[in-house]
Amino acid sequence: MDEEEINQLFKSKTAANWLIPYRKKWHLQENEGVTLYDPAGQFFGMGIRKEDKLRYFDYHSTKVLDMxxxxxxxxxxxxxxxxxxxxxxxxxxxxxxxxxxxxxxxxxxxxxxxxxxxxxxxxxxxxxxxxxxxxxxxxxxxxxxxxxxxxxxxxxxxxxxxxxxxxxxxxxxxxxxxxxxxxxxxxxxxxxxxxxxxxxxxxxxxxxxxxxxxxxxxxxxxxxxxxxxxxxxxxxxxxxxxxxxxxxxxxxxxxxxxxxxxxxxxxxxxxxxxxxxxxxxxxxxxxxxxxxxxx
The missing domain is CATH 3.40.50.300 (P-loop containing nucleotide triphosphate hydrolases)
Structure with a gap:
């Protein structure tokens, strides 16, 4: 992901907007997950393809299934x-x-x-x-x-x-x-x-x-x-x-x-x-x- 896309992603504070436009060159199946890196090669999160979007989520705050x-x-x-x-x-x-x-x-x-x-x-x-x-x-x-x-x-x-x-x-x-x-x-x-x-x-x-x-x-x-x-x-x-x-x-x-x-x-x-x-x-x-x- 380029720097502009990353900045736009983190400007939003609502979960509904934590979506990245999907690119065909990524070749992902529906609901397939990927790790996300910035231009410098630093890991900053994960994403799951949801139709024409890539839904971002923070690995460190992933729900850990507390019952x-x-x-x-x-x-x-x-x-x-x-x-x-x-x-x-x-x-x-x-x-x-x-x-x-x-x-x-x-x-x-x-x-x-x-x-x-x-x-x-x-x-x-x-x-x-x-x-x-x-x-x-x-x-x-x-x-x-x-x-x-x-x-x-x-x-x-x-x-x-x-x-x-x-x-x-x-x-x-x-x-x-x-x-x-x-x-x-x-x-x-x-x-x-x-x-x-x-x-x-x-x-x-x-x-x-x-x-x-x-x-x-x-x-x-x-x-x-x-x-x-x-x-x-x-x-x-x-x-x-x-x-x-x-x-x-x-x-x-x-x-x-x-x-x-x-x-x-x-x-x-x-x-x-x-x-x-x-x-x-x-x-x-x-x-x-x-x-x-x-x-």
Missing amino acids: PPKVLDGTKYTHNFEQSVCIQQALDDDIKIQIIIGKAGTGKTHIAMAAALEKVFKDRKYDSIKLIKPVITKSRLGEDIGFLPGSVKRKLLPKMRPFVEKLRQFTNDSDTDEGYKKLLDSGVIEMLNLADIRGADLANSFVIFDEAQNANPFQMLTLGTRLGEDAKLIVLGDPTQIDSIYLDKYSNALINLYENALQNSAPFIAQICLVQMVRSHTSKWFEDSIQMARK
Whole structure:
């Protein structure tokens, strides 16, 4: 950006005017985020494309997803640049579909769950949170949930463990199960089997579809066509972690949806790839070594 544009931007004190005319040479998708630098190469903020404008926001003042005390007990989320854009997308009510691709440790689950809690319990934008994962009938890791006893919730609970851990963290409930159990028992947070999605009520819901790399495009279509105007869908996944023997890194629902979103850009769709990880050296070694061995 040139100096004149930067000066005009900072002359305004109202959020409505913190918009920069979009330039085609930037080649940005709708809702794509970028870092902004002045002519001297100094970083001064970030921007997200909104149709013919680039909306500026200050990285350092990015909303950090503080929940109401009863939900998060003041828990804050430390974010990097790419996570800052991801948070903006997750909290944007005009974005109805968000696709987040990234390996374990990049913050996918944390951002999605925190945004869902904020939108449902604080903003009252949605009535419920739906957590969905695909059922794998032939897995590299074992059998599907049909071989386990109990209700659908009990069967799905082990698979939803990352979300449960986040709920415990957000409710300051690390030692007991009281907080997250109350949320689950209230019916506001519901775990769903993807195979039964045709009969599910997704109206006015904040829907999180996790591990989409283990679903096929038809399953994604079935889920997507049941979303109404009053629902939001966040799709999470890592194309390098495919458990189904019937899918690969090209044929899975996650990549299919991501590529279609790139080809058919729309104001209500956002996609982002998270790269920066916070993981142990041993965990990263296994991740890199096993993936290299598969190639």
